[in-house]
Amino acid sequence: MKPHLPSVAARTISPRAAARLRVGLLAFTLLAAAAAAQTPPLYSRWINYTPANGFPRGEVYCVAIAGPRVWAGTEHGLALIENGRLRKVFTRADGLAAYAIMSLAVDPNTGDLWIGGLGGLSRYSAGKFINYTVLSSGLANDLVYSVAVRGKYVWAATAAGVSRLNTWTHSWRIFSVVGKPSAPFEEPWAYALAIGPKKAYIGLWGGGVVVYDLRRKTWRPYLDPDGAPEIVLYRNQGLISNMVSSLTHGAESNAFWAGTYFGLSGYDGARWHNYMRQDSGLASNFINGVALQGRRVWAATQRGLSEFDPGARVWVTYRPANWRALDAGKAARPQRGEILITGPGGHPRRLETATSLAHNYILNLAFQGNDIWVATAAGLSHGFAAPARRILYAHPNRVHRHPARAAYARQTRH
Amino acid sequence: MNWKLTLLAGLTAALLAAPMAAQAPGCPSGPSPTRAARMRYADMPSRAFPFGSFIQPYALWFTTPDSLAFDGSGRARPDADWRRLRAINLGFLGPLDPQYSESVYGIAMLHGAELALARANARGGFHGKPFALKIHRDSPLWGASAIELVRMDYRQHVWAMLGSVDGASTHIALRATLKLWVPIVDTATTDPTVTETRIPWLLHDFPDDRQQGYALADYIFNQLHLKHVAILRANNRYGRLGYTVFFNTARRWGKQPVMVLKFEPYATGFTRSLRELQQLGMDGLVLWCNARQAGLIVRQMRALGMRQPVFGPSRLTYPALIQTAGVAANGVVTVAAINPDRRDPKWLAFRRRYRARYHADPDAYAAYAYDGMNLLIAAVRQAGLNRTRIMDALHAYAMRSYAGVSGTAFFDYTLNNIAPVTMARVEHGHFVYWPERRSDWSRRGWPGCTAAAGR
Numbered sequence: 001m002k003p004h005l006p007s008v009a010a011r012t013i014s015p016r017a018a019a020r021l022r023v024g025l026l027a028f029t030l031l032a033a034a035a036a037a038q039t040p041p042l043y044s045r046w047i048n049y050t051p052a053n054g055f056p057r058g059e060v061y062c063v064a065i066a067g068p069r070v071w072a073g074t075e076h077g078l079a080l081i082e083n084g085r086l087r088k089v090f091t092r093a094d095g096l097a098a099y100a101i102m103s104l105a106v107d108p109n110t111g112d113l114w115i116g117g118l119g120g121l122s123r124y125s126a127g128k129f130i131n132y133t134v135l136s137s138g139l140a141n142d143l144v145y146s147v148a149v150r151g152k153y154v155w156a157a158t159a160a161g162v163s164r165l166n167t168w169t170h171s172w173r174i175f176s177v178v179g180k181p182s183a184p185f186e187e188p189w190a191y192a193l194a195i196g197p198k199k200a201y202i203g204l205w206g207g208g209v210v211v212y213d214l215r216r217k218t219w220r221p222y223l224d225p226d227g228a229p230e231i232v233l234y235r236n237q238g239l240i241s242n243m244v245s246s247l248t249h250g251a252e253s254n255a256f257w258a259g260t261y262f263g264l265s266g267y268d269g270a271r272w273h274n275y276m277r278q279d280s281g282l283a284s285n286f287i288n289g290v291a292l293q294g295r296r297v298w299a300a301t302q303r304g305l306s307e308f309d310p311g312a313r314v315w316v317t318y319r320p321a322n323w324r325a326l327d328a329g330k331a332a333r334p335q336r337g338e339i340l341i342t343g344p345g346g347h348p349r350r351l352e353t354a355t356s357l358a359h360n361y362i363l364n365l366a367f368q369g370n371d372i373w374v375a376t377a378a379g380l381s382h383g384f385a386a387p388a389r390r391i392l393y394a395h396p397n398r399v400h401r402h403p404a405r406a407a408y409a410r411q412t413r414h
Numbered sequence: 415m416n417w418k419l420t421l422l423a424g425l426t427a428a429l430l431a432a433p434m435a436a437q438a439p440g441c442p443s444g445p446s447p448t449r450a451a452r453m454r455y456a457d458m459p460s461r462a463f464p465f466g467s468f469i470q471p472y473a474l475w476f477t478t479p480d481s482l483a484f485d486g487s488g489r490a491r492p493d494a495d496w497r498r499l500r501a502i503n504l505g506f507l508g509p510l511d512p513q514y515s516e517s518v519y520g521i522a523m524l525h526g527a528e529l530a531l532a533r534a535n536a537r538g539g540f541h542g543k544p545f546a547l548k549i550h551r552d553s554p555l556w557g558a559s560a561i562e563l564v565r566m567d568y569r570q571h572v573w574a575m576l577g578s579v580d581g582a583s584t585h586i587a588l589r590a591t592l593k594l595w596v597p598i599v600d601t602a603t604t605d606p607t608v609t610e611t612r613i614p615w616l617l618h619d620f621p622d623d624r625q626q627g628y629a630l631a632d633y634i635f636n637q638l639h640l641k642h643v644a645i646l647r648a649n650n651r652y653g654r655l656g657y658t659v660f661f662n663t664a665r666r667w668g669k670q671p672v673m674v675l676k677f678e679p680y681a682t683g684f685t686r687s688l689r690e691l692q693q694l695g696m697d698g699l700v701l702w703c704n705a706r707q708a709g710l711i712v713r714q715m716r717a718l719g720m721r722q723p724v725f726g727p728s729r730l731t732y733p734a735l736i737q738t739a740g741v742a743a744n745g746v747v748t749v750a751a752i753n754p755d756r757r758d759p760k761w762l763a764f765r766r767r768y769r770a771r772y773h774a775d776p777d778a779y780a781a782y783a784y785d786g787m788n789l790l791i792a793a794v795r796q797a798g799l800n801r802t803r804i805m806d807a808l809h810a811y812a813m814r815s816y817a818g819v820s821g822t823a824f825f826d827y828t829l830n831n832i833a834p835v836t837m838a839r840v841e842h843g844h845f846v847y848w849p850e851r852r853s854d855w856s857r858r859g860w861p862g863c864t865a866a867a868g869r
Contacts, residue, residue, distance in 0.1 A: 059487075061593065075594075099568045100593060118564045118590060143560045143590060159560045159586050189585065205589060206607065228464035229610040230455045231471035243611055261612040262475065276473060284485070286612060302485040329489030329802075361486045377487040 040296060040309060041385030043318060043372055046337060047084070048358040050379035054086050055079060059361075060375035062289075064104035064113070065368045071113060072373075072380045073101025078115060078124075079380070095129035097122045103147045105154070107167075114154055116144030121156050121163075132165070138172020139163050140188075146203075150195040157190035162202055175202070175212070184219050185210060192247040194256060201256050203244035209258050222267065232262070232274075240265045240274045246289045246364075248297070257297050259287030264299050266310075275308065281315025281342030282306050289364040289375075300362035304340075305374055315342040318383070321352055323360035326378075333378075334358065357381045456606075456624050457832045459632060460854045462663045475612070481827040482614035482809065488595050488802025496799055501546035502539065504531070504790060505566040507559065507577030507587060508602070509552040515679075515704060518732075519579045519779040520552065523602050525772050526783030527576050529764075532771075534791045545791060552578045559583050563590045572596060574790050574804055576783065581605025582651055584616075591615045597793070597805040601786035602779050604728065605655055609830035617789065617808045617829040619820075620782050626727045626749040627659030629835045629850045630700065633747065634725060635669045636853040640698040642672045644691045646684070646711060647702035649676040656727060657702040672696050677703075684711045688718055701726040708746075709738025716742040723747065728778065731838050731845060743840045750838040751778035752820050753847040764819035778820065785818030834860050 049055040049072075058075030065071075070081040077091035078101050090096055098117025105114045113124040120133035120142045132139050141160035148155045154165040161176025161183070175183040185207050192203030200212040208223040224242045226233035232240060241262035249256040254269035263276035263285045277285050283304035291298045299306045304319030320326055320334030337356030342348040358379035365374045372383040454463060455476045465471065475481065496502070506527055508520035527547060535544045548570045550562040559578075563586075566572040574597040578584050584603045588611065591598055598616045600608060606624035608616060634640050645661065647653035653676070664671055672694050675687045688711070691699065699715070699722055701708045708730045715724070723745060730748040739746070754765075754775070764784060768776040776784075789808065797803035811825045815833070824833040834850040851859075 059593070099564055102593065118593065119561065141560055143564070143586070145589075159589065187585075189589065191589070205585070226464060226471075229607065230475050231464055232473035232475075233465060233469065233471050235472045237472075278473065286483075286485075302483075323485070326487065326490065327485045329491075332490055359487050378490075 040307070040316070041370060042316065042339060043383035044337070044339070044353045044355075044386045045384040046353075046355040046357055047382045047384075048355075048379050049079075049081065049086060049382070050333075050358055055379055056089050059377045060363060060380045061100065061102050062104050062364045063366045063373045063375045063380060064106055065366050065373065066106040066111065066113065070366075070368065070373055070380075070382075071104050071106075072375065073104050073115065073117065075100050077101070078104075081380075084382075090124075090129075092119070095122075095131070097129070097131035097133055097142075098144070102145050103157075105147045105149045107149045107154075109151075114147045114149060116147035116156055118143055120144065121147065123154075138165070138174060140174045140176060145191050146193040148193040148195045150197070150200075153195075155193050155195055155200065157193045157202065159189050161185070161188045162190045162193070183210065183212075184221050186221075186223070186242065191245055192258075194247040194249040196249050196251075199249070199254070201247050201249050203247045203258060204242070205244070206242050207244075208239050208242045209244055209247065209256070211256075232276075235279065236272045236274050238265075238272050239267075240276070245287060246300075248290045248292045250292065257290050257292065259290040259299055261286050263287070264290070264297070264308075266297065273310070281308070281317060281340065281346075281348060283317045283319065283340075283360075288362060291365050291367075293367055298365055300364050300374070302361045304338075304360050305357065305362045305365065313344045315348075316340070317342075317348075318357055319360040320356040326359060327361075357383075453826075456826065456830070457628070457860075459628050459663065459852060462628065462631075462666050464662075464666075466666070476610070476826070476828045479812065479827060482612065482812075482829065484614040484802070484805070486595065486802065488800065489806070491800060491802070493803075494799035496541050496543055499543055499799075501544050502794065502799070503546050503548050503570050503572045504787075504794075505563070505570070505572035505575035505577070505596070506547050506549045507552050507562055507566075507575060507583065509579055510549070511551060511553075514553070516552075516579050519602055519777075522777050522779040523577075523579065523783040524549065525768065526601075526776065526780035527787045529768060529771060529780075530784045530787035530791065533767075534788075540795060545794075548572055550577075552580055552583045560586045560590070563587045563594065563596060567594045567596055573794055573799060573801060574599065576601065576786055576790065579603055579779075580651075581608060581655060584608050585611075588613055588616055595801050595805075597790070597801055597808060599786040599790050599808070601782035604652070606659060607655065609828040614809070615805060617786075617811065617825065619786050619789070619816075619823050619825075619831045620778075621728060621749065621751050621833075621835045622830065623656040623727065624659045625832060625835055627657075627661075627663060629749050629837065629852070630725055630727070631660050631663040631667070632852045632854075633837065634698060634700070635664065635667055638698070638723070640723075641669060642694070642696045643669065643698040643700055644672050644694060644696040645674040645700045645702065646687060646691070647674065647676055648679050648704070648707065650679045652729075653679075653702045657700070660700060660702075671700075677707075679703075681707070682710055684714050685718065688715050688720065692718060692720055696722060698723050698725065700724075701730065703729070705730050705732035705734035706738050709735045709743065712739040712746060713742045728835075732777070736840060736843055736845075741843070744842065746840045748838050748845075750836040750845070750847055752781050753836045753849070755847055756821070758819075758821075760817070760819050761821075781818075781820035785816070785820050785823070788818065789816065 051057040056074040056076040060074045062073040072079040077089045079089045080087045097120030099119045101117040103116040115122040123130045140163045141158035143159040146157035152168045156163045164173045176188045177185050187206040189205035191205045194201040202210045211220045225238040241260040246259035258265045266273040283306045284301035286302040287299050289300035296309045304317045307316045317340040321336040321338040325331035334356040337353035339351040340348040358381045359376040361377035363375045370385045374381040508523045509516040510520050553559045579602040581603045592613045600618045604623045606622040609618050647657045726748045728749045728751045731750040736743045793804045793807035797807040816823045823831040826832045838845040
């Protein structure tokens with residue numbers, strides 16, 4: 001005799017209930033998607049390009065993305081990576097002006113690559129290098145620390161001021177302490193550039209940040225208001241230090257972030273927001289580079305790569321777990337990765353990942369879609385975000401069991 | 415009984431030692447890192463701290479051991495194989511072209527460095543390989559010598575560099591070396607900002623304008639009790655940065671300088687400026703320029719009947735001041751980077767060797783370059799051919815002293831020499847030297863030492 005089973009009809013829900021369930025599922029999915037959009041991805045998988053796989057030895061100073069191509073400026077030339085493979089390393093023997101490549105910028109209109117470095121400025125176009133030096137052009141100095149492209153202009157931050165090339169007329173203009181009209185630079189040593197649609201932000205070594213209004217042709221300097229390098233008078237006093245190493249700006253607003261060797265300074269157009277290792281989750285006060293990704297600011301420091309979400313007030317730092325041994329020269333390569341998540345409460349939660357950045361001394365970074373490329377002192381690192389969406393959709397009830405996301409969620413609840 | 419004898423002997427020794435210390439204050443012959451660690455940044459005088467009367471700053475820099483922490487990958491790089499090298503290259507950057515006014519310091523600096531190198535090579539070099547100096551000329555044009563450090567690295571593979579005199583050139587080299595990781599020992603610039611960048615690749619061994627400014631301010635305001643001091647300075651980077659610490663210290667002490675006037679770096683006529691200052695009723699004049707211009711100013715000042723005392727930094731402690739000003743130079747008080755009248759055996763031996771080789775007396779730039787090159791050579795020998803480890807060896811001098819031919823240096827956490835300076839006065843056509851004695855120091859002398867000697 002067959003056991004009694006409830007009829008199919010008894011287990012079938014009514015059309016009205018099914019509709020409610022569908023709406024509920026849709027709402028849940030939408031909420032989950034919204035949560036995924038708000039919660040930043042965590043980079044938990046890294047692939048490193050080092051001398052072990054043919055990459056140039058030494059430091060990687062900068063990285064730039066041009067579609068599927070990734071360009072990296074290194075201590076020993078310009079490296080091109082395409083589809084995850086190192087294609088070529090260009091050096092002075094190939095026609096480059098610089099010995100070491102400090103900065104890269106891709107012209108979105110022409111696809112040309114602009115290369116600034118210790119030795120001059122180069123343009124890589126149609127497979128050839130065209131060089132610009134003090135002796136052959138209007139470049140102010142042969143030490144080029146930053147290069148940026150906006151419209152028809154190419155800007156170069158040099159050790160003797162900022163040079164601007166009009167690529168249509170091939171004419172140069174130098175912004176420095178000498179010349180007419182001179183720029184209000186405390187010191188002429190330009191280190192960082194960020195060119196927006198309306199304003200040019202110039203970071204000066206010892207001269208703070210100077211903002212040039214492109215339409216009105218007016219200047220506005222921002223300096224350390226206490227004027228004493230040995231102190232920070234108030235936390236949000238203004239620019240934290242006049243030693244500005246890097247700059248990035250908001251796409252639409254007047255906001256900009258300045259990386260210094262004394263901490264991170266942000267200006268939102270009205271107020272300053274300063275962060276130091278002592279009072280935040282910033283990995284180190286010694287910042288080599290800054291970048292913006294939406295509202296989140298990234299700081300390339302000598303003790304790791306820090307990301308700050310000003311809305312959630314959460315810091316995330318990536319570095320090799322054995323970074324102290326790497327610094328001391330007691331380890332040749334990173335073992336595992338370390339993620340530190342610090343919320344407003346100030347107590348970091350630590351996670352470990354199987355792979356890691358190539359080194360904790362970070363010099364710069366760039367984004368390629370959801371991926372991140374990081375220039376370090378011992379190679380180029382390609383970071384992949386944790387597959388947050390897949391986790392959400394596949395296992396909606398396990399979202400917060402993903403250790404990294406759970407830690408992030410706990411910190412944001414503070 | 416024994417303890418009574420010991421106590422008596424101790425008391426007698428203390429009584430004898432106290433006046434000696436009071437008479438010869440100055441530099442540390444016996445450093446006391448614990449006491450030095452409690453000092454304000456750069457041994458700043460009391461009441462000279464920025465905003466010190468009003469507020470405690472949110473953060474302080476340069477006063478902790480991690481001030482110059484470096485976390486790069488350099489220590490893991492394999493050492494170079496010295497067996498494959500013909501020589502151990504060390505770079506030199508300095509003004510050497512005679513038309514450049516600072517070449518007088520640069521040439522002396524080169525001679526001092528060469529002498530140190532010759533001695534090191536006579537003693538076996540590095541594992542039998544000679545040290546070789548790769549000489550690069552600093553240019554008066556801003557930024558023109560910027561590429562020199564890059565060439566030293568990529569073309570000559572230097573292991574470290576000595577230089578430069580000009581503050582701007584040193585800054586440019588410093589910025590480049592942050593990327594290239596080449597240790598720099600600077601023995602000549604007086605620019606106080608080169609050690610205030612947190613770039614961990616530079617050791618500075620020369621009294622900077624911060625130390626000189628504090629010494630002059632204390633002497634003028636606390637010892638001579640002058641009140642209305644004016645400043646006349648060259649309108650160049652040396653003049654602009656040089657006078658700033660003196661000016662700020664005077665202001666913080668309530669002795670706001672009555673006027674600051676500038677003049678072109680190659681000016682020769684100062685009568686108009688001096689007449690302007692004459693009308694102010696100043697009771698002292700501080701000059702921040704080179705020795706020849708100071709000589710012209712003093713001569714023209716006395717010709718106008720102005721009898722106010724004149725003061726200046728170490729660049730005035732040069733024969734050119736006396737040669738240009740003549741008898742008018744008498745009474746001028748300056749800071750001196752060294753005391754050449756010292757009877758210190760190290761200094762005397764160095765002077766003898768220098769005279770034998772260059773047929774001239776060594777000056778402060780030669781002495782500091784000699785010491786700086788010796789520091790570098792010792793660091794290379796200790797660390798091997800790895801630049802980061804060479805710099806680590808130099809970092810070991812933080813809050814420690816180094817006894818060289820220029821005197822006893824004491825390096826703070828920024829690797830800046832903050833040992834007390836020497837003062838000098840022109841008397842009968844010659845400089846007469848005495849050790850700095852700041853009014854806020856105790857009877858034992860400089861806070862960074864347990865006993866005192868002279869720079």
